Amino acid sequence: NAGVTQTPKFQVLKTGQSMTLQCAQDMNHEYMSWYRQDPGMGLRLIHYSVGAGITDQGEVPNGYNVSRSTTEDFPLRLLSAAPSQTSVYFCASSLSMTGFGELFFGEGSRLTVL
Amino acid sequence: EDQVTQSPEALRLQEGESSSLNCSYTVSGLRGLFWYRQDPGKGPEFLFTLYSAGEEKEKERLKATLTKKESFLHITAPKPEDSATYLCAVPSPGANSKLTFGKGITLSVRP
Numbered sequence: 001n002a003g004v005t006q007t008p009k010f011q012v013l014k015t016g017q018s019m020t021l022q023c024a025q026d027m028n029h030e031y032m033s034w035y036r037q038d039p040g041m042g043l044r045l046i047h048y049s050v051g052a053g054i055t056d057q058g059e060v061p062n063g064y065n066v067s068r069s070t071t072e073d074f075p076l077r078l079l080s081a082a083p084s085q086t087s088v089y090f091c092a093s094s095l096s097m098t099g100f101g102e103l104f105f106g107e108g109s110r111l112t113v114l
Numbered sequence: 115e116d117q118v119t120q121s122p123e124a125l126r127l128q129e130g131e132s133s134s135l136n137c138s139y140t141v142s143g144l145r146g147l148f149w150y151r152q153d154p155g156k157g158p159e160f161l162f163t164l165y166s167a168g169e170e171k172e173k174e175r176l177k178a179t180l181t182k183k184e185s186f187l188h189i190t191a192p193k194p195e196d197s198a199t200y201l202c203a204v205p206s207p208g209a210n211s212k213l214t215f216g217k218g219i220t221l222s223v224r225p
Binding site: 100 | 146156158159160163203205
C-alpha cells in the first residue's frame with residue numbers, strides 16, 4: 001500500500017491563481033481530511049469528508065473548496081490564491097468516522113503564494 | 115481559549131536523560147486524546163490513543179498517560195532518533211469528526 005499520496009510536493013503560485021492539491025489513499029478509508037500547518041499555529045482543519053459524496057467545513061475553510069466523488073480521492077481546490085494561503089498542506093485519512101482521531105497523513109504539499 | 119496546550123514548546127535532552135512532555139486540555143467529556151510524532155518535512159505519524167483517566171499506553175521508550183485535565187508523554191532513556199515534534203490532539207468540542215491539535219513540542223536529543 002502506498003498509504004496517502006499528495007501531489008504536488010512543492011508549488012509556487014501568484015496571487016489570484018487557482019490550483020488543485022491532489023490527495024489519494026489506497027487503504028479504503030472512509031474518512032479524509034485536509035489540514036494546513038503554519039509556524040506557531042499548529043495544524044488546523046480545512047475541510048473533511050466522512051464518505052464519498054459527503055464533505056463538511058473545518059476550522060479554516062474560507063478560500064478552499066473540496067469534493068469527494070470517490071472513496072480514494074479528496075482534492076483541495078484553491079479558488080483564488082492569496083499570500084495568506086502560503087502554508088504546508090497535509091491530507092489525512094482514517095478507516096472510519098468513529099476512528100477520526102487515528103489519522104494516516106500524507107507527506108505534505110508546500111505552497112508559496114507570491 | 116485554546117482547547118489544547120502543550121508545554122514546553124521545545125525541550126533539549128542529553129541521550130539517556132528521561133523527561134516528560136505535557137498536554138493539557140480544557141474540553142469536557144473527553145472523547146479521546148491522541149499523540150502524534152512529526153519528523154521534519156514529513157506528515158505526523160499516529161502514536162497513541164487514550165480514552166479515560168488512568169489509562170496508559172507504551173511503545174518502545176515512550177509511555178503516554180492521561181488524567182482528567184492533562185496527558186503526559188514520558189520518554190525514558192531517549193536516543194537521538196527520538197528527536198521530533200510531538201503533537202497531541204483532542205476531538206473539537208461540540209463537533210463530530212474534527213480534531214483540535216496542540217502546537218507541538220519540539221524534542222532534540224543530543225548524543
